[in-house]
Amino acid sequence: MEKNKKFLTVLITVALSGVLAACGDSSEESSSQPANNSSAQNEDGGSTDRDSADSEENEEENSSGSSDNTQLNEQENTDNSSAASNDGESVESSNQNENHESNKDEYLKKLNKMEEADRYAEAKTTTAELVEQEAERYRNWDEELNKIYGLLEDQLDKGQMDQLREEQRIWIQQRDEAAKKSSLKYKGGSMEPLEYVATQASLTRERCYLLVAKYMK
Incomplete structure (x- = not known):
């Protein structure tokens, strides 16, 4: 009987030790999770800061690119206006020359018709x-x-x-x-x-x- 009691006592002690060990592990996991979450949040927070910095850099680049495009468009418009003005002057000068030439040509055609009328x-x-x-x-x-x-x-x-x-x-x-x-x-x-x-x-x-x-x- 005494041997049986001792054996049961040992079993109970082992069982309690196992339960206590299991509770200890659970407590450690529970306490470690907030720390990990906190670390994750810090890491996420750091990532957010980097994203914010990248966003600001992208905005600056877009703003600079937009300014450059505006300057290029203004320059192109100025060049086009100048080219149109030069083309207008060239066309006007060409029209004047054509008018002068057409006056002479028109009169020569008139003389040709008179000569043809005489011939026939x-x-x-x-x-x-x-x-x-x-x-x-x-x-x-x-x-x-x-x-x-x-x-x-x-x-x-x-x-x-x-x-x-x-x-x-x-x-x-x-x-x-x-x-x-x-x-x-x-x-x-x-x-x-x-x-x-x-x-x-x-x-x-x-x-x-x-x-x-x-x-x-």
Whole structure:
């Protein structure tokens, strides 16, 4: 009996020791968890600080990048405005040149149409009718020559116009002399007046082309 009591006593002691040990471990784990949580919070807090610093750096970079982009856009707008202004000046200058050239070209086209009308005009049959036809052709070209001369008076400066006026006076004299000389081939005949006025018409037509090509702007 005494041996059995001792054995039970030992068993109970061992069991109590195990229970106490288990309670001690649980208490240690419980006390260690807040410390770990606290450490985790500190670590998280440190991470939050780093995130905040990174966020501030990103904001500064974004702000700096935005400022740089604004400056670049302003510079591009300035360059585009300058280029547009230069293009506008170039287009205006080009249009002015085209207007000057088109004036001359337009007049040359007009002269070409007049010459074409003469070429395809129906020829008369009698000498008197031919003389009248050539006289009409001469009047048309002489009238056009006077129009061209009037336009050049507005375009040329005083020195150039004085020179042209003298050239024109000499040319008229030479034209009439050439017509007279050409008509003498038919002196005394019915063709003499026809040749005279036909030569005047042809030389006046040539003079119109010359003045437009040489002087008109």
